[in-house]
Each structure stands twice: as structure tokens, then as C-alpha cells.
Amino acid sequence: MIARASEVSAIASREIKKWYRSPILLFMTTIQPLLWMSLYGKAFNLTGMFRIPEDILKQLPPESTARFAAIMNEILSRFFGASDIDFFSYIAVGMMGVILLFTSMSSGMSIAWDRRLGVLNKLLVAPISRSSIILGKVISAIIRGVTQSLLVMLIGLALGMRLRVSGLVELLIAVLALALLGASLSSLIISVTIRLKSWEHHIAVSNLLTLPLMFTSSALYPVTLMPEWLRTVAAINPLTHGIEVLREVLLLGASFNSQAMLWHLSILTIFASVATLLGIYLSNIALRKM
Amino acid sequence: MTAVEAHNLRKVFGELVAVDNVSFTVEEGEIFGFLGPNGAGKTTTINMLTTLIKPTAGSARVWGYDIVDEPEKVREVIGLSPQELTVDDELTGYENMMLHAALYHVPRDEARRRVKEILELLELERFANKKVESYSGGMKKRLEIGCSLIHYPKVLFLDEPTLGLDVQTRAAIWNYIRTLVREKGVTIFMTTHYMDEADNLCDRIAIIDYGRVKAIDTPSRLKSSIGGDLVELEVSEVNGPIGEKLRTLPGVVDVVLDNERAVVKVVRGEEVLPAMISVLIREGVSVRRVEMKKPSLEEVFLSLTGRKLRDENGVKEEIARRTIAIRRARA
Ligand SMILES: Nc1ncnc2c1ncn2[C@@H]1O[C@H](COP(=O)(O)OP(=O)(O)O)[C@@H](O)[C@H]1O
Ligand SMILES: [Mg+2]
Numbered sequence: 084m085i086a087r088a089s090e091v092s093a094i095a096s097r098e099i100k101k102w103y104r105s106p107i108l109l110f111m112t113t114i115q116p117l118l119w120m121s122l123y124g125k126a127f128n129l130t131g132m133f134r135i136p137e138d139i140l141k142q143l144p145p146e147s148t149a150r151f152a153a154i155m156n157e158i159l160s161r162f163f164g165a166s167d168i169d170f171f172s173y174i175a176v177g178m179m180g181v182i183l184l185f186t187s188m189s190s191g192m193s194i195a196w197d198r199r200l201g202v203l204n205k206l207l208v209a210p211i212s213r214s215s216i217i218l219g220k221v222i223s224a225i226i227r228g229v230t231q232s233l234l235v236m237l238i239g240l241a242l243g244m245r246l247r248v249s250g251l252v253e254l255l256i257a258v259l260a261l262a263l264l265g266a267s268l269s270s271l272i273i274s275v276t277i278r279l280k281s282w283e284h285h286i287a288v289s290n291l292l293t294l295p296l297m298f299t300s301s302a303l304y305p306v307t308l309m310p311e312w313l314r315t316v317a318a319i320n321p322l323t324h325g326i327e328v329l330r331e332v333l334l335l336g337a338s339f340n341s342q343a344m345l346w347h348l349s350i351l352t353i354f355a356s357v358a359t360l361l362g363i364y365l366s367n368i369a370l371r372k373m
Numbered sequence: 374m375t376a377v378e379a380h381n382l383r384k385v386f387g388e389l390v391a392v393d394n395v396s397f398t399v400e401e402g403e404i405f406g407f408l409g410p411n412g413a414g415k416t417t418t419i420n421m422l423t424t425l426i427k428p429t430a431g432s433a434r435v436w437g438y439d440i441v442d443e444p445e446k447v448r449e450v451i452g453l454s455p456q457e458l459t460v461d462d463e464l465t466g467y468e469n470m471m472l473h474a475a476l477y478h479v480p481r482d483e484a485r486r487r488v489k490e491i492l493e494l495l496e497l498e499r500f501a502n503k504k505v506e507s508y509s510g511g512m513k514k515r516l517e518i519g520c521s522l523i524h525y526p527k528v529l530f531l532d533e534p535t536l537g538l539d540v541q542t543r544a545a546i547w548n549y550i551r552t553l554v555r556e557k558g559v560t561i562f563m564t565t566h567y568m569d570e571a572d573n574l575c576d577r578i579a580i581i582d583y584g585r586v587k588a589i590d591t592p593s594r595l596k597s598s599i600g601g602d603l604v605e606l607e608v609s610e611v612n613g614p615i616g617e618k619l620r621t622l623p624g625v626v627d628v629v630l631d632n633e634r635a636v637v638k639v640v641r642g643e644e645v646l647p648a649m650i651s652v653l654i655r656e657g658v659s660v661r662r663v664e665m666k667k668p669s670l671e672e673v674f675l676s677l678t679g680r681k682l683r684d685e686n687g688v689k690e691e692i693a694r695r696t697i698a699i700r701r702a703r704a
Binding site for chain 2: 086089090092093094097100101104105200201202204205206207208209210211
């Protein structure tokens with residue numbers, strides 16, 4: 084057990100060292116969520132559409148104004164969880180989840196590189212458990228992902244994101260959700276790509292996975308705005324559950340819906356466990372076949 | 374103790390028989406070499422012996438452990454330095470070594486001591502804390518070998534240890550390998566397609582072509598199996614009697630004469646050469662030039678397979694091309 088843990092940490096720490104010494108890698112995986120956040124989040128003001136401009140408000144009698152405002156606020160709360168939420172903050176939290184897609188993808192790629200450069204063979208001739216190789220990659224994906232996600236949050240804050248966190252526990256729940264999301268996504272990508280022999284295929288398949296995973300999640304718009312079929316897909320997408328937990332604990336302050344949060348967190352936990360076990364199982368088969 | 378023992382080892386990829394019923398043994402403390410051209414099946418053999426792939430048929434034991442039934446045991450006692458460089462460019466030499474130490478469960482304090490010792494042995498200690506990307510090709514290869522030594526393996530597998538390196542660097546690596554055997558007592562199984570490498574470094578070699586072992590012996594016995602040295606004499610004139618006279622000398626196997634040249638195939642040429650020259654002088658023939666060629670493994674390979682070992686330039690270019698392709702892909 085201790086031996087296994089030290090194998091995993093050796094493999095993970097190699098990845099982590101390579102990552103923090105290579106600013107390019109950090110930059111490349113952060114740039115896309117940042118673009119989405121600043122362009123889409125700022126330019127496309129979805130929540131702003133539900134607010135009544137001042138000049139229109141002035142034309143109405145006060146009782147109607149109040150009625151209108153109540154209806155609009157009700158719509159906003161239903162879709163976005165709170166009536167005073169701004170779309171930029173909403174998207175920024177979405178991107179804190181989406182960046183884990185990119186960091187997980189690059190962890191999956193590192194297996195393809197290890198194979199290409201012969202490093203995988205070096206790992207396979209060492210007297211270590213085959214599972215340690217995959218677990219090492221998953222753990223490093225989690226560490227990278229959580230760190231970069233928090234980095235996106237800091238940049239978001241600088242750009243005007245409004246966080247409302249009611250306490251330290253909520254912040255820790257957010258980190259836990261990010262870690263579970265990292266485990267889910269990296270294991271998912273490893274499960275799909277482990278059998279691919281060339282890194283070209285690896286890149287193609289990873290790219291093919293990213294956009295659908297992002298668009299079928301609640302990263303860019305609320306699930307409640309989606310058509311029925313898309314809602315079903317969103318419900319089995321781990322990204323949705325991760326991001327929903329984050330929105331509850333990061334954006335809604337003390338008024339968050341703890342029941343909904345726990346529901347999403349449980350599904351995420353199940354997803355992360357199943358995906359990790361599946362990743363280990365499939366890669367054990369693939370690595371033995373080599 | 375027998376370090377490696379292979380019985381009719383065979384590996385088939387689809388239609389292609391990459392390794393064809395290969396049998397051999399390697400004794401403890403030996404440097405045993407697989408010599409053969411590109412595609413002969415050398416790496417495939419190493420991959421089977423190091424438990425990376427399973428043989429299609431046949432069996433092998435490494436340090437007494439069966440490669441199919443006890444792969445975990447085999448992995449404990451072997452080290453592998455693969456054909457391609459696998460040390461991590463972005464880590465320092467020290468970090469690369471410590472990573473391997475962790476993979477082989479060497480406790481940290483002990484690992485630090487061993488890293489120091491091995492880096493000294495390979496004369497890399499000055500560069501220990503430099504990133505590997507600043508290393509020369511020869512230094513990277515030394516580090517690669519060093520990494521595979523961290524757990525003090527009983528048997529070290531070296532796949533083309535000097536592939537793509539220049540002549541001096543290759544000679545230096547040979548020296549390091551000899552030092553390892555002398556000071557650490559490791560047994561070495563290596564592959565190469567360089568004749569001079571097999572000749573200089575290996576105690577015994579197996580010549581392999583198209584997956585088949587053609588001969589196994591010491592380099593000197595393989596060379597003497599060719600049947601003698603070639604002595605080439607440029608003379609003032611060639612006439613009948615000198616051919617007859619030369620043939621009667623002890624050790625002479627064959628004499629071929631043309632215009633002003635006599636080519637004599639002879640066992641232990643250096644001992645017979647003076648006698649040959651005095652015969653010629655007695656016959657009134659003056660000798661303008663003498664050249665003696667010891668048979669090389671090239672001739673051995675030629676006589677065993679009917680083909681020449683491919684020249685090494687092709688291989689170097691191939692490696693350069695691959696390196697460029699990888700760099701491009703990474704950028
Ligand atoms: N995984 C594989 N799949 C199919 N063919 C292979 C594979 N590995 C090696 N070969 C083929 O087996 C033959 C022997 O290869 P290899 O052992 O690498 O030769 P060497 O190391 O002597 O140059 C070559 O023809 C090579 O193309
Ligand atoms: Mg080879």
C-alpha cells in the first residue's frame with residue numbers, strides 16, 4: 084500500500100514538475116476558457132435581457148413596475164439561481180469547470196507522449212503496479228486542474244466577477260467538486276484514448292470530445308433553458324454537476340440550495356469513482372496487450 | 374549462474390516472424406551482444422526478455438525467473454536502457470535518477486547515496502542539477518544508463534547503446550559499460566548493428582538476421598572461423614613458381630595471383646608474413662607493398678548471411694529525421 088502510494092506520487096510529481104516549469108503549457112490550457120469568459124461572458128449579457136431598462140421603467144405606473152420587476156426576477160432566479168446574478172460571474176464559474184476539460188485532455192496526451200518517446204516502456208519494465216501509472220496521471224490532472232481553475236477564478240475576480248461565498252466550508256466544497264471533476268474528466272479521457280497507438284489520433288479524439296462536453300453541460304447556459312433531449316445529456320455530463328456545485332457555493336452566498344448542491348456533489352462523486360475504476364481497468368487491459 | 378536462458382523464443386506480428394525460434398544463454402558477468410541489421414528482431418527480443426511483450430512461443434528465464442509466469446520477479450532484477458532516449462528533458466539529471474529510484478522503491482536516503490555514486494561513475498556529477506535539455510547526446514545516453522542502474526539490477530539490457538553517437542562518444546560509452554561490469558558485476562545483454570561495437574565490447578555475440586540466430590561465439594573465434602587473414606602483396610612480377618612456393622608454407626590456405634599482386638589467405642598471417650617475403654626474395658621477386666587484413670565481423674556476417682550489414686549512415690539519417698519530426702510535433 085505504501086509502496087503503491089510512493090509509485091503514484093513519483094509519477095504524479097514528474098507531471099507536476101514538468102507542468103509548472105513549462106509556462107507555455109499553463110498558458111495554452113488557460114487561454115481558451117479565458118477567451119470564452121471574457122468574450123462570451125462580457126459581450127453576451129443573457130441575464131441583462133431580463134432587466135428592464137430605466138427609460139422603459141419610467142413610462143410605467145409604479146404598481147406595474149413592481150409587478151414586472153417581480154416577474155423578471157422570478158424568471159432570473161429560476162434559470163440562474165438568483166435574481167441579482169450577473170451573466171459574467173455565471174460564465175466565469177462555468178469556465179472554472181471547463182478548464183478542467185483542457186487540463187485533463189493534456190494529461191491524457193501525456194500518456195500518448197510517454198508511449199511515443201518510450202517512457203511508457205520504462206514505466207512498464209519497472210516493478211510497479213500498472214494501475215499506479217494511470218492513478219499518477221489522474222492525480223496530476225487533479226492537482227493541475229484545481230490550481231488552474233483557481234487561477235481562472237482569480238483572473239475572473241480581476242475582471243469583475245462577483246463571488247459570494249458564505250464560509251470556509253463552502254470554499255472547501257468548491258475545491259472538492261473541482262477535484263472530483265478532474266478525476267472524472269481525466270479518467271474519462273484516458274478510458275477513451277488509452278488504446279490509441281499514435282498521438283495524432285490522440286489529439287483528434289481529445290479535440291472531438293472537448294466541444295461536445297462543453298456544450299452539453301451547463302457551462303454556458305442554464306440546464307433549464309435547454310430542450311428536453313439536451314437536458315438528458317447534460318444530466319449525465321459530469322461537467323454539469325461540477326459546475327452546478329460551484330455555482331451554488333460560490334455565487335449564491337448563504338442563500339444557496341444545499342439540497343441541490345448535495346445532489347450534484349453525490350452524482351459527481353459516483354461519476355468520479357466509476358470513471359477512475361473504468362480508466363484503471365481499461366488501461367490495465369491496454370497496457371498488458373502491448 | 375545463468376543470467377539469461379532462452380529456448381526457441383518466437384514472436385510473430387501478423388504475417389511477420391520478427392523473432393524466429395531463438396535460443397541462447399548468457400552467463401553471469403558476461404557482456405553478451407546481439408549483432409544484426411535494422412529489423413533483425415533485436416529490439417523485439419529485448420522486449421520479450423524485459424516482459425514488455427509476450428512471446429508467441431518458446432520460453433525464457435532471466436536470473437532464474439520465467440518471463441511469462443513471473444514477470445514481476447523479472448522486473449525486480451533487470452534494468453533497461455531502451456533504443457530511444459527516455460530521460461526527461463525538462464527535469465535535471467538528479468531528478469531523473471530520483472524518479473527511477475522511486476519507481477524501484479529505493480528508500481530516499483539510500484537513493485541519494487546511489488545517485489551520487491552512479492553519477493560519479495558515469496562522470497556526470499557536475500551536471501547533476503542541470504536540466505537534461507542542456508546535455509549532449511552522449512551525456513543523455515549515460516544518464517539513461519545510470520537511471521537503469523539505480524536499483525542495482527542483476528541483468529542490464531542495453532538496446533543499441535551508442536546509436537547515433539559520434540565515434541569518440543561511442544568509445545567513451547564502451548568504457549563506461551566495461552567499468553559497470555568490472556565494478557558492479559552486472560551482466561549485460563546488449564544489441565547493436567555496429568560491427569566494431571560488438572567486436573570491442575562483447576565477450577560473446579549472437580549474429581542475428583531476419584529473426585534467426587546464425588552463429589553464437591566469441592568475436593575472435595567467429596573471425597577465425599572465416600579461415601585466416603588476408604595478406605595482399607604488391608610485387609615486381611608474378612610468375613608460376615612463386616604461387617607454388619607460397620602454398621607450401623605452413624598456415625597458407627589459399628593463394629590468388631593476378632598481374633602484380635598476390636593475395637594469400639593464411640592462418641596467423643603475422644607469423645607467416647616474414648617467411649612469405651623471404652620466399653619471394655629468394656625467387657628474385659621484389660616486394661613493393663604489403664597489406665594484411667584481419668577478417669572483421671563484416672566478413673563473418675557476409676559469409677553467414679550472404680549479405681553485407683547495412684551501412685550506418687542510413688540509420689543516422691533515420692534518427693535525425695525522427696528527432697525532427699518529434700520536435701515539430703511538440704512545438
Ligand atoms: N509492434 C510491432 N508490430 C508489427 N511489427 C513489428 C512490431 N515491432 C517490430 N515489428 C517488426 O519486427 C521486425 C523486427 O523489429 P525489431 O525487433 O525492432 O528489429 P531491430 O531492433 O533488430 O532493428 C521488423 O520488421 C519490425 O518492423
Ligand atoms: Mg531495434
